[in-house]
Amino acid sequence: MIKINNLNFGYRKNQLLFKNMSMQLSTGHIYGLLGKNGAGKSTLLKNIAGLVYADSGSMDVMGYDPSKRQPALLTEICFIPEEFYLPSIKIDAFVKANAAFYPNFDHPYFTALLAEFDIPVTQKLIDMSYGQKKKVIIAFGLATQAKLVIMDEPTNGLDIPSKAQFRKIMASALTEDRCIIISTHQVRDLDNLIDTVIMLDENSVALKASVEEITNRLCFKRVKELDDKVIYAEPSLAGYNAVMQNFHQEDSKLDLELLFNAVLAEKNKLKPIFN
Amino acid sequence: MEFRDNKAIYLQIAEYVCEHILLGKWNTDEKVPSVREMAVELEVNPNTVMRTYELLQNKNIINNKRGIGFFVADDAIANVKSYRKTQFMDDELPVVFRNVYLLNIGFDELESRYNTFVKETFNP
Amino acid sequence: MNNTFNIQRFGLLLKRQWLEFGKIYLITLAVALGVIVTFYSFSLWGYIAETKPFYERALNFREPLFLIFGFLFITVIASNYFAHLGQKPKAIIDLMIPASTFEKFLTGIFFTAILSTVSFIFIFYVTDLAFLAKLRSVYHSSSTRTSYTDAQGAVAIVVDNLAYFFSKNGPHVYKGLYIIPFFVTSIFLLGSIYFNKFHYIKTTISAMVFSGIWTAIIFKSGKLLFDNRTLINRMGNNGPAKDNVELCLALLLVLLTLIFWSITYVRLKEKQV
Numbered sequence: 001m002i003k004i005n006n007l008n009f010g011y012r013k014n015q016l017l018f019k020n021m022s023m024q025l026s027t028g029h030i031y032g033l034l035g036k037n038g039a040g041k042s043t044l045l046k047n048i049a050g051l052v053y054a055d056s057g058s059m060d061v062m063g064y065d066p067s068k069r070q071p072a073l074l075t076e077i078c079f080i081p082e083e084f085y086l087p088s089i090k091i092d093a094f095v096k097a098n099a100a101f102y103p104n105f106d107h108p109y110f111t112a113l114l115a116e117f118d119i120p121v122t123q124k125l126i127d128m129s130y131g132q133k134k135k136v137i138i139a140f141g142l143a144t145q146a147k148l149v150i151m152d153e154p155t156n157g158l159d160i161p162s163k164a165q166f167r168k169i170m171a172s173a174l175t176e177d178r179c180i181i182i183s184t185h186q187v188r189d190l191d192n193l194i195d196t197v198i199m200l201d202e203n204s205v206a207l208k209a210s211v212e213e214i215t216n217r218l219c220f221k222r223v224k225e226l227d228d229k230v231i232y233a234e235p236s237l238a239g240y241n242a243v244m245q246n247f248h249q250e251d252s253k254l255d256l257e258l259l260f261n262a263v264l265a266e267k268n269k270l271k272p273i274f275n
Numbered sequence: 276m277e278f279r280d281n282k283a284i285y286l287q288i289a290e291y292v293c294e295h296i297l298l299g300k301w302n303t304d305e306k307v308p309s310v311r312e313m314a315v316e317l318e319v320n321p322n323t324v325m326r327t328y329e330l331l332q333n334k335n336i337i338n339n340k341r342g343i344g345f346f347v348a349d350d351a352i353a354n355v356k357s358y359r360k361t362q363f364m365d366d367e368l369p370v371v372f373r374n375v376y377l378l379n380i381g382f383d384e385l386e387s388r389y390n391t392f393v394k395e396t397f398n399p
Numbered sequence: 400m401n402n403t404f405n406i407q408r409f410g411l412l413l414k415r416q417w418l419e420f421g422k423i424y425l426i427t428l429a430v431a432l433g434v435i436v437t438f439y440s441f442s443l444w445g446y447i448a449e450t451k452p453f454y455e456r457a458l459n460f461r462e463p464l465f466l467i468f469g470f471l472f473i474t475v476i477a478s479n480y481f482a483h484l485g486q487k488p489k490a491i492i493d494l495m496i497p498a499s500t501f502e503k504f505l506t507g508i509f510f511t512a513i514l515s516t517v518s519f520i521f522i523f524y525v526t527d528l529a530f531l532a533k534l535r536s537v538y539h540s541s542s543t544r545t546s547y548t549d550a551q552g553a554v555a556i557v558v559d560n561l562a563y564f565f566s567k568n569g570p571h572v573y574k575g576l577y578i579i580p581f582f583v584t585s586i587f588l589l590g591s592i593y594f595n596k597f598h599y600i601k602t603t604i605s606a607m608v609f610s611g612i613w614t615a616i617i618f619k620s621g622k623l624l625f626d627n628r629t630l631i632n633r634m635g636n637n638g639p640a641k642d643n644v645e646l647c648l649a650l651l652l653v654l655l656t657l658i659f660w661s662i663t664y665v666r667l668k669e670k671q672v
Contacts, residue, residue: 030320051494052671069668070402074497085488087419097418100411101497167318172311174321192284192319212326215283222281251283 001027001148001179002048007057009040009047017043019203020057027147028176029210032194033183034260039200041183042082045150048181049079061148075102078141080151086133088126091119095140102144110143116165131157138166142173149173149180155189163189187256197256199263206263209274211254217273219246220255231269232262245273282366284319288327290362291317293336293355296347303352307337307345334358403499412498412506420510424476431472432522438464439530446534453538458531465523472519473580477511477587478598481667485595490672504664511588516580575649582652585659592666 002025010016017040025031035041046052047059050066050073059066064073086094091114099105114121117135125133134157141149155163170193174180184190197214199207209217223230224239233242241255243262263270278287295301307313310328314321328345331337336354337345348354375385417424442460445451483489493503590602 029322046672049495051491053669068402069494069500071405071408071497071499072402074495077495079491079495081488081491083488085486085492089418093418097415098496101408101415164318168315171314171318171321174314192278192317192323195320195322211320211323251286253278253281253283253287 001025001062003058003060004048005058005060007047007059008055009043009052010055011043016055016203018047021204023198023205023208025179025181027179028174029196030170030174030180030182030194031196031198032187032190032256033181033198033200034187034256035183035200036264040203041200042152044200045079045152045181045183048148049077049150051079071101075104075144076147078144078146078149080134080138080141080149080154082152082156084133084137086125086137088124090124091121091136094125094136098140099144102146104145106143106145109145110139113139113142113169116169117162131159131162134158135162138169142169147178149178151180151182153184153186154182155184155186167193187260191254191256194256197259199260201264201267206267207259207270207274213274214259215246215252215254216249217246218252218259219244219248219250220252220258221250232258232266234258234261285323285326285330288313288317288319288324289330290359292327292331293359296336296351296355297359301347303347303349305347306343307347309344403501404505405499405502408498409502409505412496412502413509415496416506416510420480423479424510427472427476428518428522431468431519432526434468435464435523435526438468439526443530443534447530447537449537453534461527469516469519469523469580470583473511473515473584474587474602475599476515477584478591478602480507480511480588481592481663482598484592484667484670485598487672490670494670494672500664500668504660504667507588507663507667508660511584512581515584573645575645575652578649578652578656582656582659585656585663589659589663589666592663592670 002023004021004023007018007021008016009018009021021044033041033044043052047054048061048066050061050069053067061073062076064070066073066077089097095107095110099107099110111121114136117132117139119128119132119135119139123132125136128136134154138151138154155166158166167190170180170182182190182194194211196210197207198205218231220241220243222236222239223233223242226233226240226242229244229247230240230242231244233240235241241258243255243258246252278284292301292307301307308316310321310324313324317324328337328339332339332345334354335348336351336358338348339345374380438460442457446453446457484493496503586606587599587602590605591598594601
């Protein structure tokens with residue numbers, strides 16, 4: 001679905017954010033895009049959506065070059081930015097103005113999503129809170145039936161029940177022919193939803209692996225003492241939360257936060273394990 | 276359903292399904308929720324549920340009728356029991372043993388405790 | 400799917416942009432109407448109420464009002480059209496709308512060059528017609544007419560001053576002027592996408608600086624080329640030389656308009672957020 005080849009990108013000429021980044025994303029997955037502040041999560045998403053242009057290298061999304069902004073591709077992309085704008089009109093007016101651009105727009109599904117999110121259809125967008133607007137834009141985006149769903153920090157601004165609703169909606173939104181990319185800081189909101197982790201660090205992809213691959217190679221567990229098998233550990237109430245190589249085919253639960261910190265701290269030890 | 280911290284999600288879902296079968300909520304030849312329904316209910320990735328269902332299929336607990344969905348297998352209960360037993364023996368018993376050893380608990384005491392527990396919980 | 404232009408998609412885009420900007424547009428139009436009506440009332444109320452004697456001079460404010468205020472109106476509309484692209488969240492929504500850049504650009508031309516000009520002319524014309532019709536009905540009597548008598552003292556010619564006012568001004572209309580609205584809006588449309596903030600002021604200042612520099616260059620080079628040389632003009636003021644100048648001026652305006660529009664298109668295509 002997405003092929004990124006030797007992508008170089010920088011907002012300023014001499015300061016590259018991505019250096020020779022290459023990656024392939026395929027359908028049927030929910031990718032979790034992680035990275036420190038300023039690692040370029042939003043920028044990568046914008047590159048994929050064609051909102052910014054690469055300095056060099058190639059970007060291929062469903063056979064199109066996103067920087068050309070062709071309608072045929074745009075109808076297949078649902079992009080939910082972190083900061084967004086909705087005009088001050090009623091929801092049905094918004095849908096009337098925008099839905100017709102998407103040939104596969106599913107009106108009953110949109111209504112169902114709004115109902116799931118507890119949003120009355122007749123409400124004016126201007127009277128809504130940030131979280132409610134976000135839910136409207138997510139519902140609209142998913143109802144376009146776009147094949148590529150890109151979300152930048154979608155759970156920001158959602159209250160606790162809405163986060164659960166969001167997870168349910170995303171679980172049902174993943175189909176065989178869809179590719180969903182979600183960037184997030186709040187890994188706990190989404191850690192059971194993501195099936196492949198992409199981690200950005202130091203101008204490039206520090207890790208891209210499915211949850212299955214990760215837990216096959218690494219083991220996340222509580223240990224009482226640290227030994228040399230432990231790759232990375234954080235102290236906890238009962239000893240340490242540790243990441244170690246999975247020698248005994250143990251099935252542990254992926255701890256995204258721990259993995260994230262491990263990748264940042266022990267990149268050199270982790271690299272050979274994943275190659 | 277609350278997920279615990281230490282066990283892989285797909286295994287926890289497997290337990291959840293097994294629990295339902297053991298408790299008689301889903302009977303033999305009944306349809307189990309589809310991958311999508313299950314994913315939505317548990318708020319997890321459908322691929323994870325798929326992995327669970329593949330595992331349960333291998334253990335002959337559910338089977339896949341092509342085009343219709345997943346059904347509880349004929350001798351599901353027996354298979355669940357043997358699967359759970361292995362799991363218990365491998366994963367949970369060592370933890371119990373560790374505590375039994377550390378706290379110097381005698382087997383007599385354990386046995387009497389066990390008997391009262393069974394009496395209170397299962398034969399009211 | 401045609402990825403450059405599709406008439407149905409273009410229609411959808413016009414409708415969408417109307418829903419987006421229509422309200423602000425109509426408010427601006429209403430304000431413009433209010434200003435025009437106020438101007439007319441102030442200037443003509445005395446005559447309509449017949450408290451002052453009527454002179455044709457009283458109608459002299461109409462052309463300046465039309466020109467100055469019309470200029471303001473179409474430039475304000477044009478300098479707002481792409482202004483929201485300076486704000487990231489709005490720009491993202493707009494750029495992700497599944498229509499081609501060319502269609503988005505054409506929509507801009509339609510709203511700024513065509514719709515704003517036409518709607519301004521319309522409201523001006525309607526206001527003007529209403530006031531002047533009223534004025535006419537008040538002064539249909541002799542006060543607005545000048546009569547000429549012949550030697551016998553009979554009335555030979557009656558000139559209706561108001562009718563005279565409505566008559567065509569001169570034999571020669573310079574058609575090149577029709578390009579002006581397009582030219583002016585093209586500058587401000589470019590300004591609206593080029594700058595991120597204070598579009599109107601920045602565009603005005605840049606336009607002034609550019610035209611200043613241009614005038615200076617023309618003046619200097621003209622001085623250099625023609626100083627101490629004799630002008631040969633055999634045709635006088637109405638010869639083909641004048642027609643050529645008019646044609647050149649019109650072509651220059653068209654060319655500049657097209658250039659500004661193409662830069663705007665390229666800017667829209669290259670817009671990043």
